[in-house]
Amino acid sequence: MSQAGAETLLKTVIGHIVHECRLRGHAVSETLAAFMVSAVVLDPRNGFNVDRTLTKDDVQKLEELCLDKLTEKCSPSLDTIKMQVCFDMNYTTKCEFLEDIHQSEESKLSPLCREITDNRVKSRKELDGLYQKITHLYPAALLCLTFDFSSSFAIAVLQSVFPQAELGNFRVALKRDQEQQLKELTMIVTGIRLFNKANKRGEEEVDIHELILQEALPVTSKSIANELCVTQTLEVHCCAGEANKL
Template sequence: MSHSQAESVIRNIIREIGQECAMKGQTVSETLVAFMVKAVVLDPKNEFNVDRTLTKNDVQKLIKLCVGRLLDTANPSLDTIKMQVYFDMNYTNRVELLNEQHRILEARLAPVSREITDYRARTREELESLYRKIVSYVLLRSGLGSPTDIKVVREATAALQSVFPQTELGVFLSLNKKDKERQLKELTMIVTGIRLFNKECGKGGEGIDDLPAILNEAIPAATQPIDAELHASQDLAYRYTAILEIMQESPQRNVEPRTSMLKEALFNVRQHEVFLCIILSDVITCAQEIEMMDKQFAAQIEQLKNTVQAKTAVPTSQVFVSM
């Protein structure tokens, strides 16, 4: 069976399971059904051979097992599958989240950047308009202050003028599109650096939030409830484990159904614990990254202060080492 044929069979199985559940009054998403199919197929006790093509009997057996589990709302295993589906569909790790934020930022800035790089200014008014657009771009890319706040705009304009006076627009306009885009990004970093430095010196920083302070409050606020929930899950898991051990040693008959249900509940709690650990680990990593960046920022500001001191002008080679 080809890959496309296999996918078609799986889609048909998922659709049929969904239809059967709907006929019995239970609406289920295709994603949940797909997760359930995978769980049932991979469960050794169901005796599916994943290395061979499913027979007609296999398909019917698979559908029956999946429908049964999806309709068994009293069984913790269904909640476990739902939890896995929800986490898989909604939780994004740090790297993916940052990449997504970068993609969103670039998408939002694309029309602004294009408007600047495609601009054909000739008159004085058009050049002034272009310069204002560059200031807005710098503010939007940096995310430090609103381009509609006049005080923020004035501060950003002054910072931009110190490194890129309006008289240099002619040179900028002569660049090709890629070089213009590169220069816009460089100007953003430089202007942002100037504004942050001025803020640290108590001479500016209009509209710039104290992010380190905000994050230092946000991290514990995020960590504490997760940690509390994690301890509660672990405590419940220990209790379930202890009860299971007692039941397995019990001479009473007919404990197997209750033991099976309790095992499913234990798996559910353990799965919850795993997801909480993933989230908590990401939060802790964020806290460590923030602490490291805070120290790096403080060191760079101190170095800049030592370089600039009371000078009214400093060569860019000393301040912007990478240029």
């Protein structure tokens, strides 16, 4: 059987398992079903040969074994598999984690960026107001709005690389060029800040990762506590079930 044919057969088996589980009153995701299919096939005790094409009898046997395991009640092994699948689906690498943070911060700053690029100033006062909005963008980008010294530092750096006299050229540029310039200025301000931190110069620095952890850890701890409570409840039920069998 070709690879395409094998993939089609596998999808069919997984779909049938999910459907049968639903009929038996068990909600099973395709990911969990696929994980179980792989575990059953690779278990040598089940007698499957991964080097040859599955026969009709093999498929029927595979589906029955998977259904028995997925619909088993009070099964610690099934709960372990579910936790493993959940971990695999939610685990992110460091790069992905930082990219998510970057996108989240961009979404928070986008209204202010849009307000800056859509601004159509007509007076000197409005021009000063536009520059002030730009100076407010960079402390926000550094996640340090609550720290006055960080705000003043970011504004001072911005004024050194983008003086107010440059605002006229910025205002007449195309919107996409304005957006690009704002991104470049953000990177410059952030780069100078990180350079000072690496060289231990300038003002006291705030660890961005520490701020992220302060927000994330309480939520994570609460989630773990809830999962432990559920696990302990399952353990009690399983022990009670085993005792009744005896």
